[in-house]
Amino acid sequence: xxxxxxxxxxxxxxxxxxxxxxxxxxxxxxxxxxxxxxxxxxxxxxxxxxxxxxxxxxxxxxxxxxxxxxxxxxxxxxxxxxxxxxxxxxxxxxxxxxxxxxxxxxxxxxxxxxxxxxxxxxxxxxxxxxxxxxxxxxxxxxxxxxxxxxxxxxxxxxxxxxxxxxxxxxxxxxxxxxxxxxxxxxxxxxxxxxxxxxxxxxxxxxxxxxxxxxxxxxxxxxxxxxxxxxxxxxxxxxxxxxxxxxxxxxxxxxxxxxxxxxxxxxxxxxxxxxxxxxxxxxxxxxxxxxxxxxxxxxxxxxxxxxxxxxxxxxxxxxxxxxxxxxxxxxxxxxxxxxxxxxxxxxxxxxxxxxxxxxxxxxxxxxxxxxxxxxxxxxxxxxxxxxxxxxxxxxxxxxxxxxxxxxxxxxxxxxxxxxxxxxxxxxxxxxxxxxxxxxxxxxxxxxxxxxxx
Numbered sequence: 001x002x003x004x005x006x007x008x009x010x011x012x013x014x015x016x017x018x019x020x021x022x023x024x025x026x027x028x029x030x031x032x033x034x035x036x037x038x039x040x041x042x043x044x045x046x047x048x049x050x051x052x053x054x055x056x057x058x059x060x061x062x063x064x065x066x067x068x069x070x071x072x073x074x075x076x077x078x079x080x081x082x083x084x085x086x087x088x089x090x091x092x093x094x095x096x097x098x099x100x101x102x103x104x105x106x107x108x109x110x111x112x113x114x115x116x117x118x119x120x121x122x123x124x125x126x127x128x129x130x131x132x133x134x135x136x137x138x139x140x141x142x143x144x145x146x147x148x149x150x151x152x153x154x155x156x157x158x159x160x161x162x163x164x165x166x167x168x169x170x171x172x173x174x175x176x177x178x179x180x181x182x183x184x185x186x187x188x189x190x191x192x193x194x195x196x197x198x199x200x201x202x203x204x205x206x207x208x209x210x211x212x213x214x215x216x217x218x219x220x221x222x223x224x225x226x227x228x229x230x231x232x233x234x235x236x237x238x239x240x241x242x243x244x245x246x247x248x249x250x251x252x253x254x255x256x257x258x259x260x261x262x263x264x265x266x267x268x269x270x271x272x273x274x275x276x277x278x279x280x281x282x283x284x285x286x287x288x289x290x291x292x293x294x295x296x297x298x299x300x301x302x303x304x305x306x307x308x309x310x311x312x313x314x315x316x317x318x319x320x321x322x323x324x325x326x327x328x329x330x331x332x333x334x335x336x337x338x339x340x341x342x343x344x345x346x347x348x349x350x351x352x353x354x355x356x357x358x359x360x361x362x363x364x365x366x367x368x369x370x371x372x373x374x375x376x377x378x379x380x381x382x383x384x385x386x387x388x389x390x391x392x393x394x395x396x397x398x399x400x401x402x403x404x405x406x407x408x409x410x411x412x413x414x415x416x417x418x419x420x421x422x423x424x425x426x427x428x429x430x431x432x433x434x435x436x437x438x439x440x441x442x443x444x445x446x447x448x449x450x451x452x
Contacts, residue, residue: 003243005393010242013051016384018235020047020341023377025230026223026370027352031278034076038273039348040230041072041113042266046341048117048238053390056248060121061340062262062329063249067120069270071113078165080105080202082158084225085436087206090427092420093439099203099419101157101165106202107195108168110233114194115175119187121246123397130182137178138171145170185401190241192403196412197236198229205229207419213430216366223370227377243393244400263329267322267340271315271347279355281308288357295360310354318347338385345378 003010024040045064049057057064083105086098119126126134146167149155157163172195179188205228209221249255288304297303321343328337353359358371394400427435 002399003395005243005395009391009393010239012384012388013242013390014235014238016051016381016388017044017047017238018231019377019381019384020044020345021234022227022229022231023345023374023381024348025233026227026374026377027348028230029222029226030352030356031274032076034073035270035273035277037076037109038069038073038270040234042066042069042270043341043345044068044072044113044234044237045117046266046344047234048241050338050341050385051238051390052242052246053392054246054394055392056246058329058337059249059259060246062259062266062325063120063255064117064262065266065340065344066258066262067116068113069266071116072110074112075105075109075168078105078109078168079158079161080165082161082436084206085434086158086438087203087423088210088427088431088435089437090429090432090435091437091439092424094435094437095423095427096420097438098436099206099416099423102206103199103203103416104169105165106229106233107199108165108172110198110201110237111172111191111195112168112175114198114237115179115187115191118190118194118241119179119184121190121244122184122186123247125250126184134175134178134182137174141174141177142167142169142171145173185397185403186244189401189403190237192405193240193408194233194237196408197240198233200236200412200415201229201232203416203419204232207422207426210423210431211426213428214426217368218366219368220370223373227370227373243395244397245394259329260326263322263325263340267325267344267347268315268319270344271318271351274348274351275311275315279308279311284308284355291357291360295357307354307357311351314347314351314354317350318344321347338381342378342382342385345381349374349378 020043021040024043028036028040030036042065045066045068046061049061049064080102083098083101087095087102089095089098146163149166149170150163155166157166172191176188176191176195179191202225205225208228209225212219212221212224249259285301285304285308288307289300292300292303321340325340325343328339352374353371356371358369361369361371363369
């Protein structure tokens with residue numbers, strides 16, 4: 001890649017996006033499903049627009065936040081918990097299956113959002129018939145793949161849970177083929193590296209979660225996995241996509257509307273959707289009141305109401321931020337601002353910390369609280385925004401649109417092999433305590449595999 005961006009510059013910009021998406025994916029784990037995945041998806045779009053340093057990306061930022069939030073959110077419909085169980089097993093056949101299916105699911109999860117972000121940035125704006133065509137292709141390929149694999153061949157990816165991820169994988173294949181055949185270089189590159197990045201992120205994150213069982217301190221390995229997934233996915237996507245020169249959005253009726261919707265959706269809508277869909281006041285007030293008594297509070301009901309008020313304050317902060325961003329956006333500032341991504345991340349940290357009662361937990365010996373890590377990630381983002389310059393360095397389209405598929409797949413294969421090799425050392429008694437086995441049903445307590 002003969003890019004005008006130095007390796008250091010490309011890497012440090014990519015790390016900022018990785019921090020934002022890693023933080024988002026880590027917090028997503030507390031809320032889950034479609035709504036939970038909106039946060040890291042929107043963070044990807046906002047952070048990527050910021051690190052390009054290009055004036056045109058100020059105008060694209062809310063649109064990319066909207067595209068990333070909606071695109072990645074659909075992956076929340078897939079079931080993946082049992083797949084992580086397979087990857088915790090200590091037999092090659094089981095953990096190889098687990099890591100491979102996690103790669104497929106992570107790739108499909110992140111790939112659609114990355115594709116939507118990249119398609120929005122195509123030189124030639126996608127026309128309505130093209131949107132219909134690509135959507136129909138994705139659904140048709142996903143439906144056909146599901147019918148063949150599940151109904152015809154009778155294969156279930158993670159019984160007894162949903163097989164929807166099989167359809168997602170088929171839809172992703174159809175999307176990549178459509179983008180290639182219809183000459184959408186930016187869209188194809190975004191989808192391709194989004195797929196590889198988040199695929200390796202999901203598998204690599206699970207490996208890191210397993211490896212932390214062997215460390216001399218304890219940590220929430222699920223949070224490690226989730227944060228690593230977002231970090232790796234955001235890193236790979238951004239590293240590949242940086243350097244392209246992005247033009248201003250078309251001056252039509254639709255793009256300004258989408259920009260205004262994006263501002264409202266990201267800073268006001270996503271926190272409020274978390275409140276309405278993931279916080280049940282009746283149940284949560286009882287939980288917080290019970291926790292208050294454990295922490296020594298006498299007025300437990302008042303404490304619980306205070307927690308709910310704190311969550312409402314986070315939502316209000318997001319709404320106020322949306323108003324500020326709206327005014328900033330329509331003043332047509334010339335300099336890309338970190339305000340949207342930094343405030344958005346702060347709002348979601350406060351929301352999650354308040355819900356989890358993080359501020360009441362005392363430090364424990366030999367225990368790393370991932371909530372502290374979340375604040376560290378946000379602090380590093382702030383330092384980057386304050387002190388690291390972001391010149392709008394660009395490459396010719398002939399360089400920016402290059403996708404060396406063979407080389408990328410080769411590197412991905414090498415990394416995946418290292419994950420499998422590492423799993424042979426990291427997996428064992430500790431990981432097996434929450435593992436699933438499938439080929440055949442087996443436990444480490446039964447002795448060496450295979451047992452016959």
